Amino acid sequence: MDKSKLLFIALALTLIFAIKPYYGGEITIRLNEPTSFTLNTANYSNLIFYSLIYENFFYLKKNGEIFSNVFQEYHYDVSGKTLSLTIKDNLSFSNGKPLTARNIQVSLKIFMNSDLFAASKLSKTVKNIRVNENQVRIELLADNPDILSLLTAPELVVLAENEQSFSGMFFPQVWEKNHQLILNANPFYAGGRTYLDKVKITFNDSTPPDLFLANPNQFKENFQEFDSGIFQNIYLCFLQSDMGQNTKIALFTILKRFNEATGNKYKELRTLTSDEESPVSIKIKTMSPQKTASILKHSETKLYILASLSNLEKDLAAFLKNSNLKIETLFIDDSQLMAFLNSAAIQYLLIDKIFQKKVPAAEKISRILKESSFNQFNARYLRMLSELDEVKFSNSQELLMEQIARISEAIVNDGIIFPLFQKNYSLYISKMWPAMEIDYYGRPLLQKVSKNND
C-alpha cells in the first residue's frame, strides 16, 4: 500500500470519529434492478433495496435488540392483551405529508392481508387494530408477550397513501433503467436525517461499489465481509395438478444443466430448506440430454420466472436458444402472479425464497409449504402444519425432524415443488465505511454511516 493510501485511511479514520460527524457524501451499492417501488422483499437484493426507501415498524438487531424510529413509546398491557404504539410527533413522509397513526393502521392491515408466513402468523394473533389520536392499539386474541418480535418482519413497513412518498431514510430521485438509481436522503426521516446525502444503486459493474453481495470468502483486501445470515433457495414449482411427471423432470434437468453451463453459480440443493439442517435428502434423477430434448421438443413450454430472478434472464435466454428447445421464459412480478393463480396460464414457475439461517427448520418448512404450494394447498397440508405445531410444543427433536421429513416428502412426491439451487451471500462493505452495521435480516443499517471528510 502506498503512502498516500495510508495517509488517506488515517485521515478517514480520524474524521469518521469526529465529534461533530460529517454530513454529506454518497455511497454506491450494487444490487439487482427492482421492477418498481412497490414493496417486494422476495430476494436478498430486494430486501436491502426496499429497506432503504421504506421504514420498518421495528428493527431487530443481530444481538436481539428491538428498536423503532417511528414510535416514541410502545407498551404491552397483559390484562387488556393490547399493544399500544405511540407515534412520534410531527412525523412526515419524504414529500412532507404527515405520517400519522392512521398510516400505521393501514400499513399493518396491508401486511396482515399479504400472502406471507410472517403475516399470517400475525393475523392469527390480532383481534383488532384501533387508532386513537397518535396511538395505535393492537388488541390480541390471546396474551402474547412476544407480539413485538412479530412486528419486526422486514415486510412490515410504513406505507403512504401516495405511491410517490416514502417513509424510509432515502427516496428515489433518478432512475436510469438498466444502469442506476439515485436515492436522496429523506429530510423527514423519522430516525433522524442520515449523514449521507445520496445512495447510488448500480445494476452493473460500471461504478465500483462500496457495498455489494457476493459469494463468501472473496475480496478480503479492501472490504469487510459480513456473514449476512441469509441464503436464497430457488425452486421449480408446478401450479397445475394434471401435469406429466416426465415434463416436470425434463424441465428440472434443463435448469440443472443451465447452472452447470454457466459455471455453477449456484450450489445444488437437495432439500427444501438447507442441506445442513434438513432430516431428508431429496434426490430427483435427471434425464439424459437426448431424453430431455425429445420430451420438450414437441411441447411449447412457458416457464414463468419471478421478477426477483431477473438477473438470470440474459444467460438463461442464451442457454435455451443454444439448446434449440421451445421454452419461453416470462418474468412476472409477485403482484401479477396472484392475479394469474386461478387461471390455467401458469404451469411452471421458477421462484426464489430467502431465509434467515437462524430461523428454525420447522418455521422454514411451514413457510415453504404455505407460500409455495399456491393453489394446490389442501386440507392434508393444513393438517400436516397443525401436526408440526403440535410437535413443536412436544419438545421432541426426533418427532420434529420426522414431521419436517414427512412434509418435505409429501410436497415433492405430490409434484408441487422441486428444490433446485441455493446461494449463500456475504455482504461486502468497503473498509472506508467502518461504522456500518447489519441487522438480523442481513440488511445494512445506513443511518449512522458517515463519509470521511477528505
Place this chain on the structure above:
Amino acid sequence: MKKVTCSLLLLLFLYGSSALGQESAETLVTESAAFLKVFFKNRFDVQVAVVRFENDSELNDTAMQKLYQLLISNLENEKNIRISDLLINFANGRGEFNLGRVDDLHYLLDLKLIQNKSKTGLGLTIFSRLQDKIVSVKYFEKALSKGEMDFLNAKNFAFSKLGFSKLLEFESKRNLMDIQSISGSDGREQYFFYYPDEIVIYLASNMRLEKDSQFKLGWTRPVYPALHYEGKLLLLQTNQGLVLTAGNNFSSYAKVLAFRDSLWQEIQKIDFVPFKYLILNQIPYLVGASYEEGRNYFKDKIYFMPFSDPANRSGIYEKKAAPAMALDFSVQDGQLQAVHLIDRNYNYHLFSAEFEEQFPAPEKKGASLAALGGEWLAVSDYSRASDQLFFYNIQNGGQRPTYSEKITGEIQFISAGVWQNIKGFWTGVRQERDGQERFMVQFWGKRDGQK
C-alpha cells in the same frame, strides 16, 4: 504484583515531577511580579503592559506563553495596577504585541528570558512613557531543571492559578442543547435549560440548581428529525419584559417568546436561529444563522435583525460567511468584536467585526466553540479519540491558548455563562460507559473570574 507496584511508583513519580516541575518557573515569575507590585505600590490606577518579550533560552514558544500568562495573572489581581494584555501571539522566540494602544499606557514593560548554564534568568525593564525614559531594570534568576524545562515546553498550557477549572458538574436529561441564564428580580440567577421539546428553568440555590418551572415548546410541521439535536437559546431583557428566542436544527423557524401574564407566550417566528444580541451603529440587533435542517451545521449566512420591537421582524439583512459546524460572536460592551467560526472541515476561522477574515492560527481545528464576551474563547477538540477543551484569551484582538483540559466523553455544546458570580462556560458532554449513555453538564470558570 511487582508490575502493579512499579506502575504505581511510576505514576507517583510522574505526578510528583509534574507538580513540582513548575515551581521554579512560577517562583521566577512571582518574584518579578512582586517586584512590579512594590515598584507601583504608591501609584494609583497605573496603566501597564508588556510590549516586548524575547526568548534567549531553550524554552519554546508555548512555555513562553505560559510564563507571560502567569505574570499577567499575578498583576491582574493588584487593585492599583491596570494591566493590559496586548500579546497577540508568541512565535519564533518573540512576542507579537498589539501596539495600537500604547498611547493609553503609563508604563511599558520589556521582558527577556536568558539561559545561563543550568539557570534561567528573566530581565525586566520598566519604561515610563510619560517620562520617556527607562526607570528600572531588574534581573531574576532561578535554576530550571531539565524536567521543568520539559514540562514547560509540553503543550499543556496550564498553570494552576491561571486555569479554568470545572466548578460544577451534574447529570442532565439527554439532548440538552443550550443553557442561558439571567438575573431575576430578586437577584437570583435563573438558568434556562433548552431541550428539543421544552425549556426547564432552574434557580441557583447555593451550590445547587433547583427546578422552578418548565414549559413545552410545541413545534409544528415541518419538523426535520435529527440524529444530533442542536439549538440556541437567547434571553433578552427588553422594554416589554423578558424575551426569549429558541431556534434549532429541526424546525425551519425559531420562536420568540415573551413572559406575559405569568406565561411564556409566542409573539413571533423568525427564519433564522438568533444567538447574540448586539449593537451596531447604535441599533440593537439579533444576530444568528440558520441550521441545515436536520443536520449539525449552519448555512453560510449570518443574519442581522433590528430588534428594538420584539414583534417587528422587518429590516433583516445578511452577510455571507461559510457553512459552520460552530459559530459565535465575541462582543465587548454590546459591540461586535469578532466572529469565530469552525467550518465543515473542522478548521477554525476568525473574522473581524467588518467580516474580513483574519489569520491568527492557520492550523487550529475544533468542533464546538463559544465566546465569553470579548475575553475568552472556548473551543472543543474535533477528534473523538480524546476530546479536549481549549481556552483562548481573546482580549485586545489577541488569541492565545492559555489552558486546556481533557474531557471524558464528547462535548455536544459550549455556551458562555455565569455560575456563582463567576463567568465561564457551560458544556454539555455525552458520556458512554458500559453501553449506558449519560449526559453531563459542566461549568468551567476561572476562580478569580468574577462577573
